[in-house]
Amino acid sequence: MKLAWQNIIHDRSRFSVTVLGVSFAVFLMVFQGSLLVGFLRAASRLIDASDSDIWITARGVQAFEFGTTLESRVREMAAGVPGVMQTDRVCMAFAVYRTPKGKQQVVALVGADPNVGKRFPVPDVPELAGEISPDAVLYDVSDRDLIAVPVLPTEVEINRHRASIERQIQGYGAFLGVPFLFTSYRNAIRYLGFGPDDAMYVVLRVSKGSSVSDVKQSLQERLPEVDVLTRDEFAHKSRMYWTIKTGAGGAILTAAVLGFLIGLVVVSQTIYANTMENIEEYATLKALGAPKSLVARIVLTQALLCGAVGSILGLFAVIPVIDHAKSLIPWIYMPWWLPVLMVLPSMVMCSLASIASVRNALTVEPGRVFRA
Amino acid sequence: MPKSRLTNTVCEDASELASRSHYSAASAVKTEVEPDLSVHEGTSSRFLGVERATVSFGEGGARVCPLRGVSVMFKRGTLSLVMGPSGSGKTTLLSMLGCLLSPDQGSVFVDDVLVNQLSETEKTAIRQKKIGFVFQAFRLFHSLSAIDNVALGFELRDPKQSQRLEMAQELLDKFGLGDKSHQEPNELSPGERQRVAVARALAGDPPILLADEPTASLDAQAGRNICQILRNQVDEYGRTVVVVSHDPRWREFADRTITLCDGEIEQKENDL
Numbered sequence: 117m118k119l120a121w122q123n124i125i126h127d128r129s130r131f132s133v134t135v136l137g138v139s140f141a142v143f144l145m146v147f148q149g150s151l152l153v154g155f156l157r158a159a160s161r162l163i164d165a166s167d168s169d170i171w172i173t174a175r176g177v178q179a180f181e182f183g184t185t186l187e188s189r190v191r192e193m194a195a196g197v198p199g200v201m202q203t204d205r206v207c208m209a210f211a212v213y214r215t216p217k218g219k220q221q222v223v224a225l226v227g228a229d230p231n232v233g234k235r236f237p238v239p240d241v242p243e244l245a246g247e248i249s250p251d252a253v254l255y256d257v258s259d260r261d262l263i264a265v266p267v268l269p270t271e272v273e274i275n276r277h278r279a280s281i282e283r284q285i286q287g288y289g290a291f292l293g294v295p296f297l298f299t300s301y302r303n304a305i306r307y308l309g310f311g312p313d314d315a316m317y318v319v320l321r322v323s324k325g326s327s328v329s330d331v332k333q334s335l336q337e338r339l340p341e342v343d344v345l346t347r348d349e350f351a352h353k354s355r356m357y358w359t360i361k362t363g364a365g366g367a368i369l370t371a372a373v374l375g376f377l378i379g380l381v382v383v384s385q386t387i388y389a390n391t392m393e394n395i396e397e398y399a400t401l402k403a404l405g406a407p408k409s410l411v412a413r414i415v416l417t418q419a420l421l422c423g424a425v426g427s428i429l430g431l432f433a434v435i436p437v438i439d440h441a442k443s444l445i446p447w448i449y450m451p452w453w454l455p456v457l458m459v460l461p462s463m464v465m466c467s468l469a470s471i472a473s474v475r476n477a478l479t480v481e482p483g484r485v486f487r488a
Numbered sequence: 489m490p491k492s493r494l495t496n497t498v499c500e501d502a503s504e505l506a507s508r509s510h511y512s513a514a515s516a517v518k519t520e521v522e523p524d525l526s527v528h529e530g531t532s533s534r535f536l537g538v539e540r541a542t543v544s545f546g547e548g549g550a551r552v553c554p555l556r557g558v559s560v561m562f563k564r565g566t567l568s569l570v571m572g573p574s575g576s577g578k579t580t581l582l583s584m585l586g587c588l589l590s591p592d593q594g595s596v597f598v599d600d601v602l603v604n605q606l607s608e609t610e611k612t613a614i615r616q617k618k619i620g621f622v623f624q625a626f627r628l629f630h631s632l633s634a635i636d637n638v639a640l641g642f643e644l645r646d647p648k649q650s651q652r653l654e655m656a657q658e659l660l661d662k663f664g665l666g667d668k669s670h671q672e673p674n675e676l677s678p679g680e681r682q683r684v685a686v687a688r689a690l691a692g693d694p695p696i697l698l699a700d701e702p703t704a705s706l707d708a709q710a711g712r713n714i715c716q717i718l719r720n721q722v723d724e725y726g727r728t729v730v731v732v733s734h735d736p737r738w739r740e741f742a743d744r745t746i747t748l749c750d751g752e753i754e755q756k757e758n759d760l
Contacts, residue, residue, distance in 0.1 A: 118632070118640075122629075122631035122636070123631045125631075126630065397629055400629075403588060404644050404688075405614075405616025405617070405619075406616075407612055407616075408612075410644075482588050483588040485588070485623055486583055486588075
């Protein structure tokens with residue numbers, strides 16, 4: 117196997133091109149993978165942040181961002197279903213936000229009851245009691261430029277209602293270019309002009325000892341005019357909507373696949389050229405009695421070595437770039453398993469790239485060694 | 489050089505050595521590939537050679553016949569020189585002896601085994617265990633140092649050999665290349681490269697050495713060195729060496745000279 121390594125490092129420029137090709141492919145795959153993972157996470161982030169077991173939505177709601185109001189009786193009827201321990205309300209609607217300097221901006225205003233979840237970013241959760249006013253409005257730090265408040269707190273207008281921006285939070289930045297603002301449920305319905313009993317989503321917690329699926333079934337039977345989904349089902353539905361139905365996920369996936377294909381072509385080309393350049397040596401190896409398996413192993417090892425070195429370089433390059441990209445794309449997210457997972461397709465890519473080369477090396481006629 | 493005396497003296501020891509080498513190598517091959525086509529086991533009459541071998545390439549008007557019914561056997565522990573003009577069939581003969589080409593008709597024997605009907609895998613095993621090759625163009629692996637080239641020869645013959653670097657160094661020392669063992673082929677002179685190639689061919693102790701124009705790319709002194717090295721392989725180790733060459737210097741070192749012309753044997757000198 118020393119021959120495999122020596123062959124590739126002997127021609128350093130070609131080796132560099134191959135390694136660059138693999139690095140580029142790995143970079144693109146990890147970057148696009150991080151976009152996709154981040155996009156999926158962002159698409160269901162608020163649903164995942166709730167501590168609820170079940171979400172009730174109006175019939176046909178595809179994603180959290182596109183809810184419509186439910187009749188007030190839905191919450192009351194849901195509360196009466198055996199196994200339901202607690203009901204809370206969540207709403208989200210687009211509103212017009214006016215900065216202190218008079219600039220207008222469309223925002224996605226989210227309101228929720230205090231017990232919807234510890235991680236749900238509303239000001240009146242028990243954890244923030246006393247720190248800020250219950251009717252405060254929160255925004256994500258990544259939307260600082262769009263919200264444009266010079267100091268905290270600052271008085272602004274939301275749908276012509278006076279509101280107080282009081283705190284920056286993290287991890288809930290603009291998903292589709294429209295910044296989120298978070299406030300208490302009662303405050304939100306005031307800004308949005310909803311009635312006091314209106315709700316867009318009713319979220320439920322199931323009492324201990326009750327089965328979520330049984331409660332869900334009972335709710336669906338009692339409320340046939342709405343959709344009853346577990347938290348995971350609604351999160352999944354939201355993610356599928358944003359990634360598949362809008363085509364956004366397809367675009368990201370396409371870029372990742374393109375990265376793979378570009379890498380495949382670059383590596384194939386260079387491994388093939390390397391093999392053809394050394395084809396006489398493969399003929400010599402065969403003449404000297406090297407079995408086909410050894411010849412194949414040498415070519416494959418060369419491809420995999422390029423893959424391994426290229427993957428490491430690609431990962432070293434992409435990690436700081438993703439960190440830097442967070443300032444522009446706040447929802448980009450690279451879980452620890454993604455780079456590990458991407459090494460596998462890069463190795464598959466290199467193995468595929470070596471197929472044509474292996475074939476040529478195996479079929480070369482050893483008798484040609486006697487030609488000077 | 490008093491060739492006949494030397495040859496006769498050496499041949500007795502050589503045949504003993506060669507026979508030992510032959511049987512150990514043959515058993516190694518049989519373990520791996522189980523060829524069952526042995527003929528005349530234990531005799532040297534068909535140790536290495538071809539019988540009524542005819543080879544042709546191409547079809548119709550483009551058909552060429554580099555060998556026509558050639559029969560020639562090479563005895564153990566001898567150095568045979570095959571001469572002849574270009575296109576006379578020398579390289580074709582060597583290719584058959586090296587299990588790299590099968591005749592259209594006739595038989596090829598290597599180490600008493602009829603090889604032309606063996607599978608490719610079996611022929612590969614025979615090349616691996618029994619035949620060392622020396623080429624006109626050296627055919628060293630350009631990215632490997634001299635010692636790694638020789639070590640690769642050991643590795644091919646015995647992948648489990650853990651002392652191959654030490655053994656390669658020993659061979660290079662023997663050929664006066666001990667101080668150049670870590671140089672790559674393009675840093676060596678043609679003569680040195682050919683000595684490395686001979687060392688690689690000898691790695692693993694094959695009983696047969698086939699050399700195709702081994703001195704054609706060398707100057708007079710380097711060429712003479714190679715002639716002497718290959719002669720020593722016969723005299724000291726009892727190997728069977730077949731050299732294809734235009735170089736008349738080889739006559740001095742050969743036990744026997746065969747001249748081919750138009751695919752047929754024109755002359756056999758000192759026929760053994």
